[in-house]
Amino acid sequence: METLVDNDSGCHSGPTAFEVEIGDRNFEFERVEVDDAVVTGAQVAMAAGKLPVEDFVVLKHLKSGELESLRPTESAELSRKDTNRFFVIKGGDVNRFFVEGLSMEWPRAKLLAWQIKFLAGAGEDKSLVLERDGVDQVFDDADEVDLGGNGTERFKLRKRRKTVTVIYGGDIEFELERRAYTTAELIAVFGVPEGYRLDLIGADGVFREMAPDESLKIRDGMEFGSHPPIGQSS
Structure with a gap:
């Protein structure tokens, strides 16, 4: 369901509004519209109805595919041309990992392989691969991937065998x-x-x-x- 949000005067949609996609831990998205060209992490969390904002981690999904956390008072510019996508996830410390050199952060210890591929912009023809100690671990899309280890995981994308x-x-x-x-x-x-x-x-x-x-x-x-x-x- 689409939610229309005006940060100053209630709910309405206007020609100057910016469309924002906000996803949850299951990668289910809702669309909201905000009038401000620059939003803070707290505004994004409130637009998603996640309160108190201090209990949630706000992540901006950059055009490059990278994910970066946004503090409640930290601001991000919105675009009319590109998709403005955020995730608002309940959690505390974030787990850092890399996919083909793209820096990612996630406030939970596990993600599904297809979700990581989605973040990196990879299609059905790619497999997610963990390279470690000379042994490749190839994940099916439905596999659960553990991000909560002691080190920072580094993943590759490989052309999927037919x-x-x-x-x-x-x-x-x-x-x-x-x-x-x-x-x-x-x-x-x-x-x-x-x-x-x-x-x-x-x-x-x-x-x-x-x-x-x-x-x-x-x-x-x-x-x-x-x-x-x-x-x-x-």
Whole structure:
């Protein structure tokens, strides 16, 4: 819902108003209009209905993709040409991180990979990658990314592969198109014996039988197995 805000005389929309997008921790946005060409962090928080303003961190999403915090008394210029985007998040200390050299701040310890990509202006064709000690960790968009460690995390963006490699039966590799598959499709791809049940093997080594009507978005390195129905010998 669009909220129209006039800092001097109540709520109205005028031809001189500046449109502002204000996002929350879930990256859900509302649009507000303000008459001032320069706003303070406190004004942004109040426009979003977040009080007391001292309990919230205001972040300006710069045109470059960077995020920078805005103190309650600190001001920021608005633009009629570019998107004026802010985040107002309840929290205290901010966690700093970098994406392709872009400086980011966030007042919570975790973000989803797609949210970090959104901030950096990356599209569906890019994957978020954490490079550490020579080992790359590639995140799917729905993965939760921990920003609250002792150091400052530095992420890269890499062209997303169109395929992923999964393992069936302990050592048989299959290179599959990156998408969601039904249980029946995976059974056919792996050549699971007729009547057997398909298992997804978790990172902890625990087997979980997939439901017949289940749909699963596959990821690199996923492992699968199979077993005969209960009461049937293998």
